[in-house]
Amino acid sequence: MAQQLAIIVLVDIGNALETNTLEGNTYLFDNMKLHGSEGQGTGDLVTAIHGAYWRDGSQATEQVLNWLPYSLGSIPPTVPRSYQSDRARQSDEQALAELEAVTAKAGAPGADPTSELDHIRQVAGRRVKTTRRTRGRLSGQKVLDVTGQVVTEATAAYSYPGPVITDIYGQAVDEKIMYPAEYGSPDLVTDGWYWSATVDSSRPGTYAYTMRIQLHKLVQRGGETLWEPVNLTCASKLLITSEPKRNGFTGAGLGWLPIAPQAAQPQTPQPQTPQSAAPQPGAPQFPQSAGQPQAPATPHS
Template sequence: MSQQFGIMVMVDVKAALKTKDLQEHVYLIGNMKGFGSEHEGTNHLVSKVNGTYWYDGSQAGEEVMNWLAIDINDLPRSVQRTAHHKSKTIESVLSKLPLLDNKNLKGEKAKQNKEDQLVDLRNHLQESTLGAAGLHISNDAKTGIQSAWPLINTKGELVEKVAGNKDDIVYHPPVITNITGEAVDLGIIFPAQYGSPNFSTEGWYWCATVNTAHEGQFSYTVDVTLFDLIEETKDAPAYWKPVTMSFDASILISRDPMKNGFTGAGDSYLPI
């Protein structure tokens, strides 16, 4: 039976964008250390995968590797989902509601006053919920798709504008976009992208089956798209600009038998 191996790709997004170098600002943590993985928590992880074989030496099953990228400066998911409740947006909107009281006005004046105040309230609401609506992902601020990622600061509060707040804003999470390299070219791993309800990855994640019939160490390259926050100008709103970078890692396949990661038991070949 196949085993699931996981690798957390922890990225210092702001540092990588500033230096234009992802390799020096990524930290890889896998769950295969008990099998013999090396350099856990560094930018050059070597993931150890023990092959699965029958007594006659034939391969019994492929292992499965999973990658999930996160920003080391990220906030917990629960904070992001409830950010609008903690912001001052709702309070500021509610503070406008008493203005709709027209008890001292009558006739056309009351009607016109209410209409004017409703327009003011609508405009105020649109401006106040900018952060909750999310910015566009684009290369030029003119075209692009709307991101579901809220514009929030490190306190979990919605931000109405980028200018003056950029250093405190939590950046859009990194998204893995491709896996290539020696291990793929030689048919050692077979990566693919799958749909996922994970909020931080825009609904996608990457995994790969491993052909454990080939022993040895093989390198692979992971492409990651980061999102640089471009401030608003008088001619254009703020937006997320995608920037794709890559880092290298390795997989080490051996004929060592699988074993229980908790107890170390089962250190033998699978039974027939």
């Protein structure tokens, strides 16, 4: 069975959009630190892959890679799926309640409907327009900050949508070391899609590959708020080593697990019963245990 290996791609989206690069703004992790991976928590991760082979030299097992992109400084992806919609509905309900209060006291002396309506607009927040390129989870949602509150000012800090891997290419793919593809998944954290690859672990060496990652920047265009996609790239490497297939418990070759010899337990002496001089007719006859003298057989007539 193929071995599963996860690679976390953590992106500081705010700094990446400001500098227009993922260099210095990406932090990579995998679960092979104790097996030789280097550069954990940096943008220079080298993922260790142990290729195993049988005694005849044939490949014993494959390696399966799974890339999981996450955003640094955004709303955690583990919140309920309807979290953003719930927050947007709550802000709408609050804005409607305040609008009813303004309507009820319209015409009253000292009332300033203009300032009150401006406050209601801030409470309602900004809703992002749906475009052909931002359908799905980004469709029609309001802009929230990292605490889950609706953003009321254009200059306020806001939570970015999670990064999306759109392609994996480079030396490792060109030389057919790994075969990446996007797969469907019931996991809602990844929006139902994730990137995975099968690695040919029978070819030791270091191989580079590149991920194309799509970020989204909030822009104002024609009086509307839009998520504008920004495509950047991030590089990483695979380090494939080769070793014989071995037992994971003992570190030795394949075979039976060794069982430690058990110490001899002292036996409790059993009371002996006197044996009858002659066997009873029809009673079964059993051979005596080794070490006891046996009676000579009686010849038949």
